[in-house]
Amino acid sequence: MHGLATLNIETRLSRILLVCGGAVHLLAGIAVVVCSLPPWTKAGLIVGVALALSRFGWQYGYRWGRGFIARLELLDGVWRLETGDGSLYRARLTGGYAHPGIVILNFRLQGGGRRSLALLRDATEVEMLRRLRVWLRTQRNEEGADRP
Numbered sequence: 001m002h003g004l005a006t007l008n009i010e011t012r013l014s015r016i017l018l019v020c021g022g023a024v025h026l027l028a029g030i031a032v033v034v035c036s037l038p039p040w041t042k043a044g045l046i047v048g049v050a051l052a053l054s055r056f057g058w059q060y061g062y063r064w065g066r067g068f069i070a071r072l073e074l075l076d077g078v079w080r081l082e083t084g085d086g087s088l089y090r091a092r093l094t095g096g097y098a099h100p101g102i103v104i105l106n107f108r109l110q111g112g113g114r115r116s117l118a119l120l121r122d123a124t125e126v127e128m129l130r131r132l133r134v135w136l137r138t139q140r141n142e143e144g145a146d147r148p
Contacts, residue, residue, distance in 0.1 A: 014123040025053040098133040
């Protein structure tokens with residue numbers, strides 16, 4: 001078993017995330033259709049919802065794309081993110097949220113960008129998700145103790 005100081009998490013597509021995201025976009029499209037706006041405004045909003053849905057599907061539903069984070073590694077306090085297309089990014093964790101149903105991680109990349117990752121129960125192995133939740137809770141307590 002690996003120590004908690006070193007984490008290596010392989011992610012996979014989350015069907016829960018894709019179904020929920022698709023349902024929210026569908027409901028937004030239905031709300032636009034039934035609202036009392038001029039037809040040209042409805043058409044513009046429908047196009048916007050459709051583009052948002054396609055971007056959502058591309059980022060979270062296409063495993064080999066650059067938007068999909070395929071692997072996370074914590075090595076000596078520095079996170080390494082590997083995307084679906086094989087690109088590697090070094091990052092530091094700026095925040096996180098741990099819940100039995102979801103883990104949210106916010107990263108700041110060394111190049112200056114930001115990335116967030118939502119891990120649901122079906123996005124990785126259950127044991128790895130549990131270890132990540134434990135790490136987040138203990139790490140947050142340790143960092144909070146050092147601050148004045």
